[in-house]
Amino acid sequence: MASTVCGWCGDRTHMTMVTDLYQLPEGLWPTKGYSATPDRDLPVWMAAFRCPxxxxxxxxxxxxxxxxxxxxxxxxxxLREQLNWEPTQIRRPAFPDVPKEIADTASEAHACLSIGAARGAVALARAVVEATAKAKGITMHGIAPKIAAMREQDIISPLTEQTSHQIRKDGNSIAHGDIGEELMSLDDAAAILEFMDALLDEVFQRPAKLTRLSERGTQQAPGGSADGATPVQGGADFSTPH
Ligand SMILES: [Zn+2]
Incomplete structure (x- = not known):
């Protein structure tokens, strides 16, 4: 598939093939089993693609x-194959308001996705969901009850509960070795990581941001607005899309 994260600009894109296919000389094809001889049934093809x-x-x-x-x-x-790409750019986004171990794991999930390691990305996203529950003091056995408990305690919305279960299901099939013929596609993995990011935003990042804003509002209140409850001034930005 020609969908990938562009190694130059970091965008998720659908690449356009701009050259003919080139077949690598046979001596450089993958080898068969443990032997040193190239597998004659596995010719390697390459082409150049342009980022749109x-x-x-x-x-x-x-x-x-x-x-x-x-x-x-x-x-x-x-074009139907899961292609390998050069150059690749390894993305490691930061999650500043998320507990360090969870933030590191989430960042690594994105790094996996950026090199096309879809299953690794989804397995780590599942770990992030479970670790998020633990960080909130929910420690019962199993990830499904943990998600349910986060919803019961109103830590996550009904919609986030749904998407967390999706991460759990996809992650489980990988974590438990039920890896079928069907490869996890990069698009599916990217969607799963969006769910993961939304979960981290809801549980850690948004509350932290709102706390900071309200603290700033309280500091500005004396001598400012009558009740100090609505810090409209001061560049507070509530419209940042997430
Ligand atoms: Zn690009």
């Missing part, structure tokens, strides 16, 4: 081994 982001438009190389037994035009088969 207007401010980027740089070229990346997408490549994949393509089994000879697959039927159909090589280009179609190639």
């Amino acid at each position: 982001n207007e401010n980027c438009q740089r070229l990346s190389i997408g490549w994949a081994p393509l089994h000879r037994a697959k039927m159909g035009p090589t280009k179609d088969l190639f």
Whole structure:
């Protein structure tokens, strides 16, 4: 698939193939089992792709081994493969108001996604959900009851409860080894990480931000507005999209 995170600009994009396919010389194909001889059934194909982001438009190389037994035009088969990409950019976003171990794990989930490691990303997102519950003092066994308890204690909204269960389900199948033929797609993994980010925002980041804003409001109140309850002045920005 030509969908990836562009290694130059960091955007999630659908790359446009701009060259013909190039077949790597046979001596450089993956080897068979433990032998040193290249697997003649696994030719490696490569092509250059352009990033569609207007401010980027740089070229990346997408490549994949393509089994000879697959039927159909090589280009179609190639574009359907989970391609490897060069360059890759490893994203490690920070989660400043989230407890360190959880923030580090969430950041690593994003790093996995940015190199196309979809299953690693989702497995870590599941760990983030469970660790978030633990950080809130919810320690019963199993992740599903933990999510339910977060909802019961009003730590998360009904919608976040739903999305947390989605992370749990996808993460479970990976964590418990139920890895079927169907690979976790990068788009699915990206959606799961969006759910994870929304959970962290709801449980840790937004409350921390609102606390800071209200503290600033209290400090500004004397000599300011009559009741000090609505800190409209002072650049408080409630409209930042998340
Ligand atoms: Zn780009």
